[in-house]
Amino acid sequence: MCDKCFNKEFLGFGSNKEFEIFLKDFETKIAKSVHFVKQEYYKTDNHTVYSCENCKTLWWLSDPDNHWRGYFMKADNAKKIIEKDAQRLAVFKYACILILIVATGFILFKIFI
Ligand SMILES: [Zn+2]
Numbered sequence: 266m267c268d269k270c271f272n273k274e275f276l277g278f279g280s281n282k283e284f285e286i287f288l289k290d291f292e293t294k295i296a297k298s299v300h301f302v303k304q305e306y307y308k309t310d311n312h313t314v315y316s317c318e319n320c321k322t323l324w325w326l327s328d329p330d331n332h333w334r335g336y337f338m339k340a341d342n343a344k345k346i347i348e349k350d351a352q353r354l355a356v357f358k359y360a361c362i363l364i365l366i367v368a369t370g371f372i373l374f375k376i377f378i
Pocket of ligand 1 (some may be wrong): 271317318319322
């Protein structure tokens with residue numbers, strides 16, 4: 266993070282207005298000090314990678330789309346949040362499977378005993 270790139274991260278854009286304000290700032294910097302690196306996937310997340318030529322910070326941008334609020338964050342922070350979300354999803358999935366197994370066991374118990 267430096268004066269040539271950005272001093273604020275967005276963990277989701279609160280509104281289209283907020284995204285438009287960000288885009289104006291972004292567009293003034295994209296041609297000068299911040300450069301497109303690549304489009305990539307990390308786990309299930311699709312984003313665009315930008316790099317600051319001054320401080321070498323890698324930024325990940327995900328555009329908001331309908332209900333998706335998007336984000337603009339340093340790569341390390343974005344990775345941590347995506348991993349946390351994936352972990353939460355996995356815990357939720359295993360909790361659902363466990364509940365299903367217990368419920369099935371309970372029903373079988375009631376039927377046969
Ligand atoms: Zn920078």
